[in-house]
Amino acid sequence: MSNDCSQIADNLARVQARIAAAAIRSGRTSADVTLVAVTKYVDIDAAKAMIDAGSLDLGESRPQELWRKAEAIAHKDLHWHFIGHLQRNKVRRTLPHIALLHACDSVRRLAEVDRVSGELGLEMKTLLEVNISGDESKHGFKPEEMASVIEALGQYEHVSVTGLMGMASLTGDTDSARRDFERLRQLRDSLQSQTPNGISLDELSMGMSRDFEQAIEEGATIVRVGSTLFEDIER
Ligand SMILES: *Cc1c(COP(=O)(O)O)cnc(C)c1O
Numbered sequence: 001m002s003n004d005c006s007q008i009a010d011n012l013a014r015v016q017a018r019i020a021a022a023a024i025r026s027g028r029t030s031a032d033v034t035l036v037a038v039t040k041y042v043d044i045d046a047a048k049a050m051i052d053a054g055s056l057d058l059g060e061s062r063p064q065e066l067w068r069k070a071e072a073i074a075h076k077d078l079h080w081h082f083i084g085h086l087q088r089n090k091v092r093r094t095l096p097h098i099a100l101l102h103a104c105d106s107v108r109r110l111a112e113v114d115r116v117s118g119e120l121g122l123e124m125k126t127l128l129e130v131n132i133s134g135d136e137s138k139h140g141f142k143p144e145e146m147a148s149v150i151e152a153l154g155q156y157e158h159v160s161v162t163g164l165m166g167m168a169s170l171t172g173d174t175d176s177a178r179r180d181f182e183r184l185r186q187l188r189d190s191l192q193s194q195t196p197n198g199i200s201l202d203e204l205s206m207g208m209s210r211d212f213e214q215a216i217e218e219g220a221t222i223v224r225v226g227s228t229l230f231e232d233i234e235r
Contacts, residue, residue, distance in 0.1 A: 003234070012037070012053045015035065034223075036083070039059065039060060039226070041230055044069055057079045061082075080099060081098060086103070095113065095117060101124060103139065104127065126162070128163075129141065129164075130143055133167065133169035133180050134169075205220070208224055
């Protein structure tokens with residue numbers, strides 16, 4: 001495990017340096033970009049090593065795996081991000097663990113998260129997932145339905161929508177990823193003037209191991225990186 005700890009610390013330092021360089025290319029600094037370390041491929045010890053290395057934002061895409069890790073790792077400054085598709089029957093047990101829900105992908109789910117958050121006494125921050133690439137297999141709102149979704153956000157009392165989340169096409173190269181990210185940013189910019197009072201779509205969660213630099217150059221404020229952060233460790 002000690003080798004893994006230093007490997008994980010090295011990996012984190014390398015990714016942070018690449019984030020800082022990409023942020024500067026986009027006229028910002030690394031303080032403007034949150035790195036979510038996605039722990040879905042690794043065990044609890046590796047997740048703890050990532051915390052020790054200095055990352056206090058961790059992400060999971062499966063509810064059971066989030067519950068297992070969150071319940072095993074007690075740390076008051078840790079922020080869990082739920083980045084996957086959240087099924088209706090997993091909402092109640094998931095929300096209390098997380099600081100941000102990245103991928104709310106339907107009006108029904110938004111209403112459900114609002115209702116359950118109210119019952120649990122939570123103020124839940126969430127992003128809306130947009131299917132920017134149009135891949136059939138992907139979850140998310142269609143870009144053309146976003147204006148009406150955004151206009152109706154004022155009705156939710158316990159959910160606070162703070163931005164958009166998206167993924168580049170699985171089949172494309174980094175140039176096509178860049179165009180997908182650019183489209184998400186442009187969509188956000190055009191929706192920003194239509195939000196109800198008090199709602200601002202400041203966050204853009206986009207970019208993974210293979211394309212986080214392109215995402216930052218196109219305006220990402222949150223990147224979700226897994227495999228690159230945990231490469232070359234023993235499992
Ligand atoms: C797994 C996952 C990531 C991280 O993917 P890597 O390619 O391993 O960096 C990011 N976002 C979502 C939604 C994921 O499911």
